[in-house]
Each structure stands twice: as structure tokens, then as C-alpha cells.
Amino acid sequence: MPWFVRRVLGIVPTLFLTWTIVFGVLQLIPGDPVMLALGGTPASDEVLDNERRRLGLDQPVYIQYLTFLKKMAIGDLGNGYSSKQPVSEMIAARVRPSLELALGGLLVGILLGVALGIAAGLRPHGWIDTMTMSTALVGVSLPSFWIGMLLIYVFGLQLEWVPILGDGIDALILPSITIGLFLAGGLARLIRSALIETMTQDYIRTAHSKGLSAVRVVAKHAMRNAIIPPITLLGLQFAVLIGGAVVTERVFARAGLGSMLIDAVLTKDIPLVQGLVVYTTTAYIVINLLLELLYGIVDPRIRSRRA
């Protein structure tokens, strides 16, 4: 079997296990789902029974489980309790704000992370390196919601440089910085260590001795080989972000998937919680797969390696 077919088929058990965990965990929610579905409105036994049958809750658990798996596989996520709308449509309507934010955050994170990572990696233990690495350690300790609020306070409320609400691209600046700062630290660290390792290789010395410019050596020879770990990190972060930046969306009052998940949990809208978690984890698994396929194309050595 060609390697990519094997890889694609390899995600089937992962998807199956992931969905099983989601189903299993949500079975543990205390309380009668029918009561939750009706949102606490008092109802006669007859209405309750009808509702139970409509939701398929009168079936034994294993039938419910099989029905669940079948529905997930064809993308039918059921209807939300509070809105009565199909969950898949509700999610689709919120993908855009989350995606925009993910791309914005990624852009800021890459610009900052790559610049700092290269500067630090070319001169290990120099002042840029020391500063970048200490800042990265401080950075991981910063609550992103606090940074977001400080940015709003300084640039939105005091200086009034950018709007803090709205759908326009300028309203995307501060939330993107909030996410980008968080991404940049980890990215810079990875690029730094990959670069330090690559720069000691023989072919770098060869490139230097051929008389190539320093910029060319770093950009063409060193970065190409140092790029895979950072790309993996970014890919996985992106995969998490398209499921919604839960915290950042909350701080900036953006109507994305993350804030939808919080609302769904708070209102105990089980199908919506289930749909969002299935969507998020599936997206994560699929993006992971795409990344691996991409490496396989870029680097033939990976193809021959066992999964």
C-alpha cells in the first residue's frame, strides 16, 4: 500500500477512539438529558416520553453509541438544545471569526518568533539570546487573558489607536497580538535550538567557505533543515486555534467557536458541547495527518519510517 494511503487509514482508529471518549464522558453528565433538552420547562410525562423517543434516549446505551458513531461519521451532529438548530450549521456560522483570529495570531507569532529565534540561535548566549530566552520563560507565565486586557486598556482605551470591538480587520489586531505573543515564545525556543544544531553541521561550513553571504547561508542552507520542528509546532497550534481560542475570544468578546463552547457548557447544551468537541478534535487529527503527509512529500526519509 502506498505510504499516504496507510497514513490516511491510520487516523480511522484514532477518530473512533476520540469520538468514543467524547460519547463516554458526556454519558457521565448527571441529570436527565430530556429535562436538559427541555431547558427546565415543566412537561407532562407524555411530552417527556415523546421527547425521549425523538432524541433516541429510549434506546439502550450501546444502540445510542452506535447511532452516535454513525451520525458523527456522516457529519450529523444533531440539534442544539437551546436553539433547536442543527449543530453543524451553528458551528459553520462561527468558523470564520475563529479562523480569522487563528490566522492573525499565527502571522504575529511567526513574524516575532522567527525573528527572535534566528537572532538568538545565531549567537547563542549573546545578549539577544539571553533576553529572548528569559522573556520566553516570563512569557509562558503570563495569563493570556490579562495580556489581552492590558492591551485593550493601553491601546484601545488610553491611546485609542485601535478599536476593541467589531468585525473589521483592525479589531483583529489586539487579539492577534495576544495569541501571537503566546506562540512566539515556544517558536523562538524551537528555532533557536534547531538552528544551533544545524549551524555546526559540515555543509554549513562548506557553504561559508564557498564564500556565500551570511544571509544566504542562514536562509537557504540552515533554515531549510531547521524548519520542520517549528512547522510541527505551528501546525498543531493552528489545529488547536481553529477550534476557537477560548480565552482570547472571551476577552475580546468575539463570537467564535471558543466562546460558543463556554456558553454551551454553561447552558448544559449537551449536543452543542459534543458537536464542538468532536469538531475540534477531528480538526486536530486531520491537520496532524496533513502535516505528516506534507513532511513525507518534503522529506523522503520520513516516508520509509514506520508510523
Place this chain on the structure above:
Amino acid sequence: MTTTTPAVTTAILPPRRLIARTLGTPGAVAGSIILVLLVFGALFASLLSPFDPNATRVCPRLAAPSLTNFFGCDLFGRDIFSRILHGAQLSLAVGLLTVAISLIAGTIIGMVIAFLGGRVDRIGVRMLDVMLGFPAIVLAILIVAVLGVGAFNAALAVGISGIPRIARVIRSATLTLVGREYVDSARAVGASQTRILRRHLLPNLWPIVIVLGSLDLGTAILSTATLSFLGLGAQPPTAEWGAMLSAGREFMRYAPWTMIFPGLALFLAVMSVNLVGDRLSHVLDPRASGHV
């Protein structure tokens, strides 16, 4: 997804030398000082607070910081300084509880699947990898959806969502030990499986467990505060940093101190724990922390 396997250091340094070596860098010294102050503040919060953290109208609503109310007042006229001190108590307690849950369950699961090996190990690792595929915050939120909101439940949720990662690392570390001669000899003299796990494997895993715990504590404090900020953790009127930040968000235009000080407290707490943890992991296990 790759998980680094820490080197198994065979012996723990005596406490005095451990402390001396941990304090070997300026960062670790700064972190330790902040941490000691924080623990002191948390332990004696009731004595040190000028006001009852939940007493309303001890000062004008949203009053600015002053000599009587160092960090100003919130919407209900509560003293923010007193609330932050009591919040330290909650944050540290919840952080420790969270880490304890991840470590205890993760260590047991990791050790057992590695020790039993074969099919148990294969299925176990597969399950752990699938769990690791859930973004941590999503897993924690999913668990909160089951348990319901609250400070304790949030700690439980973050603790449970940390189990797979710990179990994965402990499993790898245990695998490097089960082939050792002393484990074989214990088996040969007829030691029971539980005895081998408890008396022969666990003592050698302690350094890694401590490293993992010290590296996780900062994240645990941050994650539980995040859940509270999102409204899924500690509920008002509890004096908790994340919940205070969430409340302060609404008034930051007029009273920025309602969000500046709780955030600063959270940041300093997490940073001090991270600085000390980073150094401690370096001292105990130079390879795992990526310093070598």
C-alpha cells in the same frame, strides 16, 4: 506527538545541597523570594489582610488605590488587596491539589502499563495518545461540563486532563527500569508485582515525579485561574484571581486596578513557580529540561 523521556537519576541530593544548587541562578533566587512571600501571604492571609475579603462597602465603590486600600476597591466596595491575599491561599491550594491528582493517577497508570507490558501497554499508550490529542483546555472544559462549575471541580478537571501527559512520561521512564537487573532479582526471589512496583520501581521514579510536578504547578495555577475567568471555576463572591479578573474586565475603563492587580498576582505566582521549577528540574534532571 513526541514525549521526551527524562533520564532516570538514581539518587536524590540531600535537601541542603539540593536547595543550595537550586538557588544557583539569579532567576531561581528571584523566583524563590517571590514564592516565599506568596506562601507567607497565603498562610497568614487572615492576619495580614486589613479587611475581610468579602466584606462589602469597606471603601467607596471602585475607589482608586490609596494608603488604606493599597490596591483599590472593587464594584462592591471590597478591598482588593485583602481579596488578593485570600486569593493566593485558594490559588496555591487548588494548584497543589491539581498537580497531586495528575501526578498520583498519572504515575500509577504509567507505571502499571509499562510494568505489565504487552497488550496492556499497547492499548494503554494508544488511549493516552488519543487523550493527548485533545487540546488541554478543551479536555478540561469537557470535564467541567460533566462535573459542573466550581473551584474544586475546576481543579479536578485540570488535574484529570493532566493525567495522560504524566502517565506517558512515567511509562517511558518505567520502561527503562523494568529491564534492570535488580528488578529481575526481585522477581527471582519471589517479590509480588505490587511489591516490585512500590519498593523497587517507585523510589527510582521519584526524581522524575518531582520534576514533572514542579514544572506543572505553574501551569496548574494558570489553568484553574483561566477556568474561573471563563466562569467555569470559582464563582463569585469567592476571592479568586481569575474570577476577580473577569469581574474587573467590565470596569477597566474607569477602574483599571480591578484587573491590573489580580493579573499581576497571578503572573507573579506562576512565574515564581516556573522559575524555581525550571531550575529544580535542571538540578535534578539536566537532560529532561533541555538544558544539556
